[in-house]
Amino acid sequence: MRIVRSGALTLAAVLALSACGGGEGDDGSGGEGSGSGSGDAVSEGAEIRLWLNGGDTSDELRTWLVETFEEQNPGSTLVIEEQDWNGLVPRLQTALTSESQTPDVVEIGNTQAAAFTYAGAFADVTDLYEEVGGEDLLQGFVEAGSVDGTVYALPYYSGARAVFYRKDLLEAAGLEVPTTLDEFTETAIALQEANPSGTPAFSGFWFPGQDWYNGTAWIYTYGGELAVQDGDQWTGALSSPESQEALAEVQRLFTEATSAPRDADSNEPWVPFNNGEAAMFSAPTWARWSIDLPECNKGVDPEDTSDEATALRAEQQACNEERTGIFPLPGPTAGEVATVFAGGSNIAIPAKSQNQELAAELIRLIFSEEYQTMLAEGGLIPGNSTYTSAMGDDAYSQAAIAAALDAKLTPPAEKWADVEGARILEDFFQKVASGADLVTTAAETDRLIADTLS
């Protein structure tokens, strides 16, 4: 048995070692040698790297950025590296601390920015702030990127949520587009009961249990807050009378107006919508490109670029948009718009970047009229609000602009990103959706938020 024994021991040792090494999940694979230098040409040409997250910045925008940058800065090149929104914060934590690994310009979610601005991760761009738009920049985002009056991160774009609905289903149930927030709830409940499309598990309003983005809209509209500052202490504010009133309404929607699973989050709400399982959903307005109703689908390959395919796709899109309507979530009284949650991102120059000058050039380019206009045309609210008009005047843009004007960010607490990282609000709204007692759940969550923010 000697062989078995000592073999087993060796195996154990090897595996135990590899076991220890496995969990580190090193993300630092982005270490493309920035030293593209052929020899020691003294030209100040360098390669600078821009991190953009997710697919919100279209390919067209990226190409324009790369080409224009290289044209204006001969000898330098711009490399755009796409990062996933998931796990972005830990990736930045490692990349931004290293002179050799750091990108030169980064996009960062507006709710994540504070953690890095307070830590000193970004270069001071107060001088640039005036130059690229000053007061015209989206002020909520400027605030999210500033510490004590010094600007570290500038607004990149914003997107607000609006409600998409199936015109035919509303009509079949004999309902009108709601004009107040109470009416919205009534409409959603009536739709749920009528179930005009006849599918099992039909939702009047698609409202999954972990969807805190939409739940927050009610809290904000009723005058509540997620967290408030008292002196230099932050505490959760879900127990306030305003928040409680809003949450009661939210709970009513969860129980009477939706069949969405309590364990789902706000991702891809258009899937049940396309399946005829939901009559309404609320999402950023660029969700229009994901609506794909079966009765409109022409079965075109999205990769096919022939004229015929393009025409069919246009027809398909027109058909989808004919059946789909959109409105900004209404406010407490008719004619008002609800205060919804504003999503979006900031853009900043890492303090450790070795190409501060070129990075500033890139920022100027991003805030150029041409680029801002292109952002707006793509359906995003550009960082400089002067160019919002370029979003066009169709129903989508109108709804987007109306919703965005009153939209509100998450509390500007230094550690807010930790609250999101710990998924406290996902857990909270899931409990609300499960019918938990609002007072005790809110008190418990307020305590967790206070602990995390302090």
Place this chain on the structure above:
Amino acid sequence: MSALPAGRAATPAPPPFSPAPATGRRRRRPALGAHLLLVPATVGILVGLGYPLARQLVLSFQEYGLAQQFGRPAEWVGLDNYTTLLSDPYVWAVIGRSIAFCLVNALLTMAIGMALAVLMARVGRAARMTLQVSMLLAWGTPVLATMTVWQWLFDSQYGVVNWLLAEPLGMEGMRYHSWLIEPLSFYAVATVVVVWMSVPFVVFTVYAGLLQVPAETMEAAQLDGANAWQRFRLVTVPMVKPVLFVVLLLQVIWDLRVFTQIYVLQRAGAPTRETHLLGTYIYSLAKEFSMAGAMATIMLVLTLALTAFYIRRMLRQEEDL
């Protein structure tokens, strides 16, 4: 860890010149060359394991967060991080859950794995090949890919499991059942996934062990009138015991530090705070590096405590050889 300097010091002064008779030299002193051969491994361990471990320990006595990483000086806080953690009942709940989860999973994996290994040793060639290939596939598929599949299987709206329960089996109530929303049911799903992934390793290792059991011994036992169960319990198991111990030890370590499966399932809709195990909890502390360091150290101590018995036993056996 200081194999190198100690080794040098131990290199004996040249022995007094006496041509020792060949028979007198039972133990040959390792030559300098042998010590040199240890250098790469030692350096590897020191850099790969020693440095992170030392750093983790140092961090756990400091206040070290994002700001410190960008250059603010770190403050020494002594045992503050540890007392904060250990006085929090939530931390104890996580520790308790992790140990329970680890033991249930390790034992379940061992039982199923051993049963399959015995089966593999008994069945014919074709069946064995089928078993081996399917085991290898389960073992070899990347974790995240399998997790995506499991997530779809248990999806509350479009999942196959709910469909199966509702359609062919007629349990309409399960149609939109959410498997992940209750912690116990969440851990049940996680157990299925973790066990499914770890069983192949146990099967192959135990199977290899079983092949080492001499056929003559078994035959002799049979002649002495031992039935199949007795032969398994009294002959086979004692002979492959070292293998079983090692495999169990590894399972305990792995299941205590399980991360990926739990993390992915949490994102699939579970209440995060109520389903944390040690691995995911430490990760959730990670922006406060010092706290995460302290928690990781507590987990290390816990792992050592859980496995001390096995390790001592294994070392003793090694000495007995």
